[in-house]
Amino acid sequence: MHPHNRKKLEDRVRRAAEAALAARKYVSPVDVLVGIGWLDPGALKRWQQGQLGYLEEAVQTNLPRISEAMKLFRSWAAAKGLRPSETAYIARTPARQMLRFSKSGDPAIEKLYRTHWISGDLPEKKQKRLVERASRAPELVVIQPLNDAWKCHRCAGTGDFLMMEAPGPVCLRCAGLDDLEFLPAGNALLTRRVKANSARHAVVVRFSRSRRRYERQGLLVEHRALSEAQTELEQHNRECS
Known part of the structure; x- marks a missing residue:
C-alpha cells in the first residue's frame, strides 16, 4: 500500500x-x-x-x-x-x-x-x-409477519411466526421453537419473571409500516415458566389484598 x-x-x-x-x-x-x-x-x-x-x-x-x-x-x-x-x-x-x-x-x-x-x-x-x-449469547428474534403469504423454505409450511435463515424464512416447527408460548408485551413484571425462569425464549418483533422499523411485540417462552410466573403473581396479589 x-x-x-x-x-x-x-x-x-x-x-x-x-x-x-x-x-x-x-x-x-x-x-x-x-x-x-x-x-x-x-x-x-x-x-x-x-x-x-x-x-x-x-x-x-x-x-x-x-x-x-x-x-x-x-x-x-x-x-x-x-x-x-x-x-x-x-x-x-x-x-x-x-x-x-x-x-x-x-x-x-x-x-x-x-x-x-x-x-x-x-x-x-x-x-x-x-x-x-x-x-453473552444474543437473544433469539422471531418475526410476526404482516400477512401469511410466506412459506417455510424447509417444509413449505406457514404460521403466525417465522425466523430468518440464509435460504429464507423458516417456521417455528422447523426451527425447533414450536413448543414455546407467546407472551404479549404489556405486563413488565410478568415478563421479567418468565424470562428469568425460561431456559429458552425469543423476542417477537413485527414490522411497523408507519415507523419503518421492527418493534417488539412480546416473547416466546416455555409454558412451564409462564404458568409458574402467573401462579406466583396471583398468589402475591392475594397476599397483598
Missing part, C-alpha cells in the same frame, strides 16, 4: 476506534469495520443471524486492505494501553453456533477478530462485567 494511502487508512481506523471506545469503553474489529464504512450494519445483522457464511463476505473491500486495517487497529490499541479480551461470537439462531469471521477460517485470524480491546482506565470489576456482557 502506498504510504499516503496507508496514512489515510490509519486516520480512518483511529477515528472509528476512538469513537467506539468513547461510547462503550471497549472497541472491537467489527466496530472499526463499521466505523470506516466497509461493513454495512444491515449486512452485520444478517451475519449475526447466521445468514452469511463468514463476515469478510460482507466487507466492502478486498482481503489485503482488511488485513492492513486490522493491523493498524491492533497497533493503535496496543499504543493506547488497552487490554485485549477474547470474546465469544454466537449466532442469533436456535443452534447457537459460533460465528465465523474470515474466508479462510484460520483459527489465528478468527481469534484476532474475536478480540475486544478494553479501556485500562476502568476498575477491574467493570472490565469483568464488560467482558461477560460482550460474550
Whole structure:
C-alpha cells in the first residue's frame, strides 16, 4: 500500500476506534469495520443471524486492505494501553453456533477478530462485567409477519411466526421453537419473571409500516415458566389484598 494511502487508512481506523471506545469503553474489529464504512450494519445483522457464511463476505473491500486495517487497529490499541479480551461470537439462531469471521477460517485470524480491546482506565470489576456482557449469547428474534403469504423454505409450511435463515424464512416447527408460548408485551413484571425462569425464549418483533422499523411485540417462552410466573403473581396479589 502506498504510504499516503496507508496514512489515510490509519486516520480512518483511529477515528472509528476512538469513537467506539468513547461510547462503550471497549472497541472491537467489527466496530472499526463499521466505523470506516466497509461493513454495512444491515449486512452485520444478517451475519449475526447466521445468514452469511463468514463476515469478510460482507466487507466492502478486498482481503489485503482488511488485513492492513486490522493491523493498524491492533497497533493503535496496543499504543493506547488497552487490554485485549477474547470474546465469544454466537449466532442469533436456535443452534447457537459460533460465528465465523474470515474466508479462510484460520483459527489465528478468527481469534484476532474475536478480540475486544478494553479501556485500562476502568476498575477491574467493570472490565469483568464488560467482558461477560460482550460474550453473552444474543437473544433469539422471531418475526410476526404482516400477512401469511410466506412459506417455510424447509417444509413449505406457514404460521403466525417465522425466523430468518440464509435460504429464507423458516417456521417455528422447523426451527425447533414450536413448543414455546407467546407472551404479549404489556405486563413488565410478568415478563421479567418468565424470562428469568425460561431456559429458552425469543423476542417477537413485527414490522411497523408507519415507523419503518421492527418493534417488539412480546416473547416466546416455555409454558412451564409462564404458568409458574402467573401462579406466583396471583398468589402475591392475594397476599397483598
